[in-house]
Amino acid sequence: MTVAVSGASGNIGGGVASLLAGAGTPTTLLTRDPGRVPDLPGATVARGGFGDPALVDALTGADTFFMVSATETADRADLQCAAVDAAVRAGVRRIVYVSFVGAAPDCTFTFGRDHWHTEQAVRDSGLAFTFLRDNLYLDLMPGMIGADDVIRGPAGHGRAAMVARADVVAVAAAVLGTDRHDGRTLNLTGPAALSLADVADALTAALGRPIRYHRETLDEAYASRAGFGAPDWEVDGWVSSYTAIANGELAQVSGDVRRVLHREPAGIDEVFPPLADL
Template identity: 55%
Template structure:
């Protein structure tokens, strides 16, 4: 009997998808590094496996028809972990891989992690596995976290725009693909919100919704690196943080697509709607 594997089952996106599939009565195997933390769902079993462990992952994927491959947590070896996962999926006989990529994934993308997503897509293509790519824009759910304790969003985004997308919308879109994978084989979907907002507009929307005064300070590149020194984060991570804003400034995250309405049957959630739910 075939079933769907949902990875990242304890995460914000994987957990949402797992719940939607359970509501649809689908048999699932929920894969996480921490299976004991997976929420119990009907017709679902949880197994522990790490993307970097090829044998454990191959066993976790054995017998699956379709697999939701939620990209690994950000790390210096993320791409290697992705390649190990893809190899395990191929060896396990998976028949369709649905990968959560990133909007504008490209070899020379301004956002450094979008380059890793592009390389992962290429590796999946080369593996011969049937696939669907979901290229998510920045999570709209994450935008409130950009504001510091002082209520200021800081970054070198200039007056660029971002079409951030709600995680609930992504989860619905992914579920649609997972339930009918053959209809989406070989497709790449850009998943965005319905509006492209400047960070000034993001700050104004946050202020209205929360009653706090939120503002945006467009940093220079030098200021951006200096303001993040206190985190003592590794160089690759600081570069990823800063390059997120550079991608906005470069216009690489401003496109608005019809991916969400096409896959879910309803308009994409606006940032204001997300904040007032």
């Protein structure tokens, strides 16, 4: 069984490709830039990105397509649906797709809508599938800290069951090694739903300097991001990631990581251990 892996130069795709290589699973690393993918035993490299006509040839011969969602663009849903069509034309048997928790055509987090459209394309394709619906990544929380050590966003007092990327990688590799999860949607979360105040407290303890959370209004959120020069659709995505927290759409804690890995998922203190524990 050969697994075609997209996003192999990134954290999720690269991590999964490494675990598959360690298990002796043949892989095809899909890329637009062969110089960026890891050198792994049993892996071949094929040029082909989402929306690229070469993707059909790149996927040919693969049993499974591990489809890591693309970087956000205005046409991401169309590109990902085209990638699903390429998998069908290439004769792929199943797709394991990295989606987002609560994906729906009208979910608050606007980027989550792309995931729903992609999931529907996979379902309509007739291929076997597993959807890995990830929560927000715990590892990315330091990137939310401003230059003044403040996390700003209109998340109110809401919570999100954030997940460690290492757990997503481990679950994906386990799912790819069996057909036991075909037809299932797995919600990948951490062990607890955290407020951004909780995140600020944990990062304070881990970084050794005071981090605080400021609850922005919606108007403040758009104003504070206006200077980045990003298009409206991208700013909407940034802001709506916080309002989805405020609305409670990311708060549900799932046991799917534990059910697949037979251990508890990592919490924020494991991803960012307090300095006092080091």
